[in-house]
Amino acid sequence: MNEAYLPSCCTPLREHWPLPLALPDVQLFSTRFAAERLAAEDFERCGIAPVPGVAKRQAEYLAGRLCARAALRRLTGVARVPAVGEDRAPQWPAGVVGSITHGNGWAAALVAQRSAWRGLGLDIERPLPVARAERLAAEILSADELRRLQPLSAEQRAWRISLTFSLKESLFKALYPLVLRRFYFQDAELLSCTADGHARLRLLSDLAADWPAGSELQGQFAECEGQLLSLVGIRA
Incomplete structure (x- = not known):
């Protein structure tokens, strides 16, 4: 080496x-x-x-x-x-x-x-164009997440869909080694995201005894190299 x-x-x-x-x-x-x-x-x-x-x-x-x-x-x-x-x-x-x-x-x-940390998930994604974001929205977002998009402009919707995609990818990377089972976009939702790059997610499905539906996790995100970078960390 x-x-x-x-x-x-x-x-x-x-x-x-x-x-x-x-x-x-x-x-x-x-x-x-x-x-x-x-x-x-x-x-x-x-x-x-x-x-x-x-x-x-x-x-x-x-x-x-x-x-x-x-x-x-x-x-x-x-x-x-x-x-x-x-x-x-x-x-x-x-x-x-x-x-x-x-x-x-x-x-x-x-x-x-x-x-120090039970799980870490890092993901980078190119923001989706408006038309593609709209086509993929129902696959990536839960019904409640879709409803929360309604007041947003087309560009804001595309950005939120892209961010949700990335955060759920980070969530999967952080949690999969702990639960050792595959789960999908509809098994979690993005509850909130703030202008300073903080996010909160919630599980919608039971993944393990210590990761039941309703469990909440913290995430963060930023623009990096012209893309969306997100991270979910689970403390020990």
């Missing part, structure tokens, strides 16, 4: 916190990537097992794993690359929780000790 090697498809890894509320003891690294600059030898030189797929899939995977390795080194002192589980979720080292996201040329990973 050559940690010093930076593939030409990625910008230097950046340690920063682009969200409104810093989470204690959580490490986050990000990079920009360009699939057209991915070289055949990049995976081998980085010491990361390659994945099948087109160049875009390979570049985003490599970028995300590089961020994860850097975050793990900062957290634990040991550089590791999380493998892919049978459920396609990252396999973090014992005692560590984390999340990886990538989209539209940007990738990031964050990690923390399980003793």
Whole structure:
């Protein structure tokens, strides 16, 4: 493994916190990537097992794993690359929780000790165009969420639908390792979101004995690299 090697498809890894509320003891690294600059030898030189797929899939995977390795080194002192589980979720080292996201040329990973955080979910999404947001609204939003959209303009509706999509993706990433069952957009709702980037979500279905319907979780979001970045963190 050559940690010093930076593939030409990625910008230097950046340690920063682009969200409104810093989470204690959580490490986050990000990079920009360009699939057209991915070289055949990049995976081998980085010491990361390659994945099948087109160049875009390979570049985003490599970028995300590089961020994860850097975050793990900062957290634990040991550089590791999380493998892919049978459920396609990252396999973090014992005692560590984390999340990886990538989209539209940007990738990031964050990690923390399980003793401090039970779950972390990070997601980035490009805001949906108005027409596409309207087509997808009924799939992403509950009946109550749809009703709360009614007073908004078309552009505001599209932004809220995009945000709800991202927050529910983050919610799934944070909760899935705890409940070990798949759940979907209609199993949760966004109760509120504020101008300063804070959000509140509620489960609409029973996912586990300690995660019944009605459980509420806190999230946050921000515009990042021209996209919507969201995070759900579950304290230990």
